[in-house]
Amino acid sequence: EIVLTQSPATLSLSPGERATLSCRASQSVSSYLAWYQQKPGQAPRLLIYDASNRVTDIPARFSGSGSGTDFTLTISSLEPEDFAVYYCQQRRIWPLTFGGGTKVEIK
């Protein structure tokens, strides 16, 4: 099983600041990594797939990068609606696995 480790667990930032979230895989997942956003009381929403492809209607301030074992989700300038929990997920090997999440909170 591929273990995904997200860091930090919590990121405290102010609106307008840049957020950098990390996801590290226990073995290579090539570029088969996605990022999801989950707000309180809501289902997750897919933001980025195949490491760097943004889903339609996701704002350009969200970007993904990386390959192999190290991946980054960057939010260039935080909007109030971006404060949420973010999860990474790999599809390289069954079982499909998620990281433990990074909470982006308002400082």
Add this chain to the structure above:
Amino acid sequence: EVQLLESGGGLVQPGGSLRLSCAASGFIFSNYDMNWVRQAPGKGLEWVSTISGGGDKIYYADSVKGRFTISRDNAKNTVYVQMNSLRAEDTAIYYCAKQFLYNWFDPWGQGTLVTVSS
């Protein structure tokens, strides 16, 4: 617009059974794999099971293998998960999610809560 509506959650005793349903609309159901993903209270996401569009390929997480059975009825645009021998650690919100491209999940339903407790 794609819509996924889960139902069937509730309170069940340890060792009991429950069947969850997810009614889909807004897309050609039989063309897409469907998935169940769960989230224990205050915890992260855990993939549970995937079924291919035709129902011929099925995958399970080790934590539920042998206890849960995923199935689908393409005539009714509905995917199911039959959950047997339930344990306290199965307590979670269960989401169904449509396949996006290959083994990504989008969109998700609103979820249904399963509580396993005596």
